[in-house]
Amino acid sequence: MAQSDTVDRILDAAEELFAERGFSETSLRMITSKAKVNLAAVNYHFGSKNALIHAVFARFLTPFSATLEKAFDELEESCGDQPPTLNQTLWALTESAVRMPQRNEKGISIFMRLLGLAYTQSQGHLRKFLEQEYGDPFSRFMRLLKAATPQLSAVDRYWRIQFMLGATAFTMSSSDALRDILQNKTGVETSVQEIAMRLVPFLAAGMQAEDTMLVPPRGSKVSVA
Amino acid sequence: MAQSDTVDRILDAAEELFAERGFSETSLRMITSKAKVNLAAVNYHFGSKNALIHAVFARFLTPFSATLEKAFDELEESCGDQPPTLNQTLWALTESAVRMPQRNEKGISIFMRLLGLAYTQSQGHLRKFLEQEYGDPFSRFMRLLKAATPQLSAVDRYWRIQFMLGATAFTMSSSDALRDILQNKTGVETSVQEIAMRLVPFLAAGMQAEDTMLVPPRGSKVSVA
DNA sequence: GTCTGTTTTAAACATACGTTTGAAGCCAAT
């Protein structure tokens, strides 16, 4: 090999270990020993551990955000002048994620877990990096959601979007463990695609829930402030 | 002070710091300096950092699980021989959480965030501890959910419960930050109680979503494996 | 006051971490 593939080996090992154990729980020494490269290689090629984390995300997110923008383009065009529905918007996102070319069979689930960790773990530098680099497609997704749920008040929509993000990030962030539990219990295998197909209708139904259910059942001691 | 309140001061500081920064990102020195106690006090009173983490959870979870069991008792009794509805079950849980006596105004949101971290962060010892100590009320909640959603297949129910947990843990875990954002944007104040009142109908609607929505819209390339 | 068991303290310990260093290795161009 004329030019070594050290960089890719580091990225592969880091991606997998970060997804398994989180960022601060994964040391550079674990990464370099899994990648079978010298410890100093990380700082030589990436500069720092934080920069390596950014690179792991960029390797997936850059092509993904391009795919997503294209999917939104097609969706909006096919809808003419009326806005895409909630279901269409959610599916456009889901399909873009599921159809991304993957390095291996664990591809999506690894990356979903990383995204979940990014949101959950309070890594300030990561959130800032993701916002700066990939804030645009996210804003566009939010705009589509707004147009698809005109019946919701701004406050309701705001909270329900948080609920959706939560269900998604949380489930994906622990999806490997959850899948294993389910398989042990019922023997059923579940792919990330199938999880996504179960998640979307759950989210869509939640987003469109009737407000009337907001009233607690009789005997409740909770009251609106 | 005859006998110092060192133990409680450590627990208070640890609880807040863990919630803010996660477990491995919080050092014993941060905790002891915030609590204004000697570094060795943690190992003296608790034995180890992991044992301190367990103690933080036990201080809240023990009274909470008692309250919850009582709420479930009352609910099942008031329902006679037919099982409680999904809404009733969710509200019983929500009210038990909201009505717990709190040490301060941040009480619930801190603890929700800790619960989220416990699930998300791959701390094996913690998951094992929580399962052993508080598995019973959790199983009971699951049983109630099962009785309240007989129309769902076991697999569907399993995943939808995960989605519910995710939306709840995630939202509650960052509810302080989210509340602030919303207030800055719209000037609207939101209490934890109000968030809960918006969350429950979202979850109930998601749980009861029609399976027919599982079919992707026309033109979709996603297929069930 | 003296003793006794508990709690607090400052200091040290061993280990692990991210990062840096300077020499060695390598490969293509001169």
Place this chain on the structure above:
DNA sequence: ATTGGCTTCAAACGTATGTTTAAAACAGAC
């Protein structure tokens, strides 16, 4: 063959971590 620019390597650096130690401080009982 020699140069020059990347890349790899073993070793070390400085710092931070959880934990342990042994002495000091304290409180209540006699």
